Amino acid sequence: MARAASQTLDVGQFLQAQKFSRYHLHILILCALVTFFDGQDFSALAYALPYIRDDMGISDEMTGYVSSAAFAGQMIGSLFGSYMGDIFGRRPVIIACTIGSAVFTTIVGFAGTPEQLIVLRFVSGLAIGGLLAPVWALSIESMPKSMRATSVTIIMMGFSFGSSSAAPIANWIAPVLGWEGIFWVCGAMTGVFSLILLFLLPESTRWMVATEKPRERIVPMLARFNPGFEAQAYERFSLSDERQTSKSANPLLKFRELFVGALLIVTPLIWAAYFFSSFAIYLKSAYGVIFMENLGIARQNAAWLGGATGVLGAIGGVALLAMTEKRGPGWIALAPLFAIPFTMLVGLGYVMGGTELVAVLLISATLVGAGHAAVISITSIYYPSAVRATGGGWASFMAKFAAVAAPIFGAQFLSGRQGAMDGYMFTALCLVGIVVCMLLLAWFARGLKAEEAHSAAQAQPAE
Template sequence: MSMTATDPSPPVVIEVTDVIERQRINAFVIRLVAISWTVTFLDGFDMLVISFVAPYLRDGFGADVISLGELFAMGVFGAMLGGIAFGWLGDRYGRRPIIIASVVAFGATSMAIALAPNMQVLLALRFLNGVALGGLMPLAWALNIEYVPRRYRATVVTVIMMGYTLGGVVAGPMTVWLAPLYGWQSVFMVSGVATLLLVPLLFALLPESARYLAVKGRSPDKIAKALNALAPGLGARPQDRFMVTDETAPATGKGFRIATLFKGDLRPITSLLWLAYIGSSMAVYFKSNWGPIIFEDVGFTRTQAAMIMSVSSIGGSLAGLALMRFTDRLGPIAIAFYPMLAAPLLLVMGLAPVSLQGLAAFSLLSMAMISGTHFGMHSIAGIFYPSAIRANGAGWATSVAKIGSIFAPLLGGYLLAMNIPPRLLFVLLAATPLLSCVSLLLLARVGNRQAARTPVPTDNIVLPAHAVATKP
C-alpha cells in the first residue's frame, strides 16, 4: 500500500539494504549510471590526453623525456592526493556535492592548462588538474555501488569505467585532429568547456546515496524519495525509520583514520587490494603515458602509434565487459586470469625478434589484458568496505595505486634517457601483472571468508517501528 508524507499511520522501519537488494532494473539506476558514465568519460579524456599531447609538447615547448616524465607523474601525484582528500570529503559531506565540486574543478583546470605559457606553469596546473580528476572516480563508484544489488556491483562499476576508457580512446583521434590545426591547447580548452557544461545537469539529476544518508542518519526526506524511485510501491515517508542491516561499526566516517582500513578482516583485504592495484596501475600508466612515444621510437608513425593506443583501449574495454559478470559471481579470482596472460605476452614483446606487425598485434592483446585487469580492480575497489568509509576505502586504494602510476612514467623517462632499447622496457613491465595476479589470488581467499559472514536479505523490507527494538 502506498503511503505519503502526510499519511497519519504510524511510522515503520524500512530496511534500506533489502529495498536495494530486491529492486529490479529501473529508470532511476539507469539514469544514475548514465550520468556517472558521462562524467568518467570526461575524466578519462582529461587524464589520458596528456600522453597524446606529449609529442606536441616535445616539439613546441622543447620538453625532453625527463620533463615529460615529470609532467606525467605530476598529474598522477595530484590524482593520488585527490583520491584521499575527496574520498574523506565524500564520506563526511556526501557523495553528491563532492562529485559536483570535482567536476567543476577539473573542468576549470583543463581550461587553465590551455593557457599555460611555459613548462613550469604547465606542471603546476597539471598537478591541480590531477587532484580534481583523482577525486571523482572513487566517489562515483561509491555512489553507484550503494544503489545497486550486491550481485551487480562489479558490473555497474565496469560499465561506468567504460566511460573512462572511451574518453582515453577519443583523446587520441581528437588530439590528432585538433592539435595540428589549432595547437595542443585547443584539446584542453574543448575538454574544459564540455566538462563545465555538464555541471547544471549534475545539480538537477545527481542523487545522494540513500544508503549513505541512512547510515549517517541524515535527510530522511531524500532517503524516502530515492527508495520510492527504486521501489515505486514502497510508499516510504520521511517520518519512517531507515536501517542498513548489512554493515558493521563504525557507523560514521566523521572520525575516519587510515587505521580503520586495517581493522579486523579489513587488514588483509586492504593490504592485498593495494598491492594488486599498484601492479595494475603501474602497467596501465606506463602504457598510457609512454606508449605513443615508444611506438614512434620502434618505427611506427605518430598516427599509427595513436591508433594502436586507441584500439588497445577499445580492447581493454571489451576485456572489462567480458570480465564483469564473472567478477560479480567469482570475485577477485576472476580478475587474476588477465594478468596471468599479460605477463608472458610482455616477455615475448621484449625478448623475441618480432616484426612491427607482430609487435602491434602482441601490443594490442597484452594491453587489452592489462586494461581488463585495471577494470577489474576498479570494480572491486569499494565493495569490501561499509558505506560509512566506502569513499575513504576506495579513495585510499586508488591513491595508493598511484605509487605505481607515478613510479612507472618516471622510471620510463629515466630509462629512455639512458638509451635503453625501448623493447627491453616490456620485459621489466612483465613484473607488474605478476604482482597483481598473486595478490588477487590471495585476496579471493580472504574475500570468500568475509562473504560467508555477510547477512542475507531478510524476509520483510518494512517492519513496524517497535520491531526495531527486538530485531536481532
C-alpha cells in the first residue's frame, strides 16, 4: 500500500490486502441473485416450449426461430450493456437491465402467435444479455484476487439455479395458468427483486478509480471494504496492478484494448472456448427436455432432470474453479474432457433407457454445465477495469452466435430417438473444441502474468 505521505493510495494493493468480509459477501449474494432471476427469466421459455408447441401447433422450424429470438437479443444486448457498463458504471446498467427483464418477461406471457413470441423474446433478451458483463465486472473488481474467477462461477451458479427454478415453476404453474403463467410468475419475481437492487447494489470501486471519478465517490466505497480506513490521508488513487488504457469513450478504441500484448491471442481463445461451450449448453437449454422426451423419459421427469443437472453443473463449476484458481485455466478442460465419453454413450446408442440412461444423462449434463460455468469465469478476468465489461461483453457477443445458431441448427435433432442421439453426438464435438481452446489458453495466458508483474514493478518506485 502507498505511504500516507505520498497522498496517493494504491487501490489495487488496498483491495488485495482485504480479507473476505461481510461486505464481500454482500456483493457476492446480490450479484448471484441478479443472475438467479436473469437465468429464471431466460429459461422460462425452455420449460414452457413443450406446452407452447401443443397449444400453437408450431413446426420444428418455427420452434427454432422462437428459441433463437432471446439469444439474438442477448447477443446485441451484451455489447450495448457492456459498453454502457464501462461508460456509466456497473450499478445503473445492472439495475436498468433487471427492470427491463422483469417487464418484458411478463409481457411474453401475453403473446398470441409465434411471431409475437419471437419479437417479445428478442426484446427481453436485450435486457437479459445486457447485465451479465457488468455484473461479472462488479464481482471481479470487488473480490480478493484469489477469488476473482471463483466469484464469477458462484455468481453464474445463481444463473444455473435460476434456470433450474423455472422447471418447478413450469410444473406447478402451467397446469393452473397455462404456459402464459410461467412468464407472469417469473417476471413478477424479477420485478420485486429489481426494487431491492435500487437500495442495496453498490458501484465498483476499481472502475471508479480507473475512470478517475471524484474522490468524494471513491472514499465511501473504500470505507465499506475497511471501516477503519483513514480517508483524510489520501487525495489521489491509483491501480498499480493494471496497465493504463485509453480514456476515450470511443467504442472502437475500447475494442482495441482487448488485443494489447498477450491479449492478441488470449482474447480469441476465450471467444472460441466460450463459443463451443455455449453451443453445447444452449442446445441443452433449448431442447434438453424435448431430447429426453424423445429418448423415452416423461415430460415432467425430463423437466426435473433438466433442472437438477443445472444445479449440479453450477456446483460442479464452483468445485472445479476452487481446484484450478491457482493452477491456471488449463484445468478447466477437465470437465468437458470427462463429459465427452458419457455424452457419446447416449449419442452412439449404447445406453437406451431406464435408470442407466438417466444416470448417464445426469453425469453428462452436470459435467457440461460445470465446464460452461468455469469457462464463463475467465471471460473478464484478464482485462483492465476500464474495459473489463467491454471484454466480457464481446466474449458474450461471440458466444451468442452459438446460442442463436444452437436452436436453429438443433431443430434438425427434434425428430425421434435418432434425432436426439445425433444431438448428443454434436454436443460431444463441441466439448472437444472446448478442451483444445482451454489448453491453448493456459499456455498463452502466461504472457499476461509477465505483463502484470512488469506493470507492478514499474509502479513500485512511486510508492
